[in-house]
Amino acid sequence: KVPRLFTAGIASFYEGYYANKGINIVKGTVASGFSTNSNGEVTEVKLKDGRTLEADIVIVGVGGRPIISLFKGQVEEEKGGLKTDAFFKTSVPDVYAIGDVATFPMKLYNDMRRVEHVDHARKSAEQAVKAIKAAEEGNSIPEYDYLPYFYSRAFDLSWQFYGDNVGETVMFGDNDPKSPKPKFGSYWIKEGKVVGAFVEGGTPEENQAIAKVARAQPSVESLDVLAKEGLSFATKI
Template identity: 75%
Template sequence: MAEKHFKYVIVGGGVSAGYAAREFAKQGVKSGELAIISKEAVAPYERPALSKAYLFPEGAARLPGFHVCVGSGGERLLPEWYTGKGIELILSTEIVKADLASKTLTSAAGATFKYDILIIATGSAVIRLTDFGVQGADAKNIFYLREIDDADKLIEAIKAKKNGKAVIVGGGYIGLELGAVMKINNFDVSMVYPEPWCMPRLFSSEIAAFYEGYYKKKGIEIIKGTVAVGFDSKANGEVKTVKLKDGRVLDADIVVVGVGGRPLTTLFKGQVEEEKGGIKTDGFFKTSIPTVYAVGDVATFPLKMYNELRRVEHVDHSRKSAEQAVKAIMATGGKSIEEYDYLPFFYSRSFDLSWQFYGDNVGETVLFGNNDPASPKPKFGSYWIKDGKVIGAFLEGGSGDENKAIAKVAKVQPPVDNVDLVKEGLTFACKI
């Protein structure tokens, strides 16, 4: 196979790759200089759609509808956009070896790619129950959701098991979003997770209580404080039951597992500096090798606001870190760019609900607003207070302007001495 050489190569074809490509085009990359190598068969798309509108029974999202960069209100980059810009999309190609010293990537098929500058945008891989040797976890109809192929397989099962029973393993983003979408598909849904409440990495117990109450009201059974320890299957290999550690056994036609992800850094082990589970970078996403950058889920970067190194797994950071790295790569002639100054941002949508969170969730919490799960229009929020300042803010059911207001609060970190935050609630944020 002929060896190919590019000035710039992005390895990974997810959200980061698409946003990086758009930034390269803005910065005037020349035709033939840039290649994106992806093991997926399609051009970069907005991954969050997979756990939401892609699985809807009616009016479902489909490609080309959610190619990047529509998730942030930008133009859709269809495959022909890349062709028009002279960017080579090398799809269905898995890189199995990376030699950073010789600037060479090798694919599973034995093709080699040389680069001058590399952007690592490999993202995360889902954690599978088979990784822990869970008995029966290789049964059919046990699904994970990471790529469009996974979602397509799940859709087939939803059609085949109409009005059946679904068990969701995990109480984080994927668990909550998939629990909602399976219910919308008219499945009998149970959710199982070991923690004392859902979304424990972000939610306080009071916030979680609202969502758990809302889901119960929708008819979803929530089983907390236990884990799936085994699966039984039918003669045809399809999952039949889920065995829990507390002795309970749940019937299941479909199981969806969302227990987290691991950054895909294996190809680069021992070649670049790592920290906190990711590839260590500076505020421009440059790694310990000057010609190699890492963005999105795989990067551990200096979070300026909190003066510490962090790894952030979220689509917003995937987009922004990719743009930052490309600006840094393309900055020439003494043009200086600012270090990455990121305000952590997380959001989710399920049923008629929609929340946003900005900042850091450490310190004391103050809950405000109407968080009654039975309310026809619940709207509530929370502030996180540390050292007498607001450092984090959460809002369910906010308008665009109200969400901007809580973002500003988390960025500005106003003092709250002698402020009755429960009483002031959202008004406090809107005054900043």
């Protein structure tokens, strides 16, 4: 999610911040293999461009795809997941799918989506259990109405993102990696409306404010006005 979410402006802050911590980010190539010693312990990482990096430990973060092959030809699929309704019911009676294997109707965007995040995993599980319980009792519950949410915490940094990262972007705030307390953010604007919001270093109230903005999708006069107002645009919604 991070490469798709981070704009060039956001990425340059984190690259600068990590570089100031002594972390060397190698770009423009990928790992192609490893060298090991006689004990089978890794000693080097081989890069595709021919370089090698000495290594004591290697952490591989390559993402993953949900394994749905188990249900091939038995349950309806869509967009790489098991297709469900707004209660996480699949095409097979009494079979529910939750978390990142589920492709569900995202009410906010009138679109079928699959979301890979712990927040959605928990909330979709809750929705499915409530739906099953309600069905047993002959009752109904509201449809799932999820607002996409992603976050990360590292060192003394903490960012949150809500909504959809589509359209044009506007940056605001202090994104100098050398700042003692950097606080900056970005809005995503589609068809004159704010559809997504990101903030680094936000207070709990400011994080709630950008969540509110992403759900309300308010109209904006211009990108310049939005850049100037920054977080105050969100806090007054």
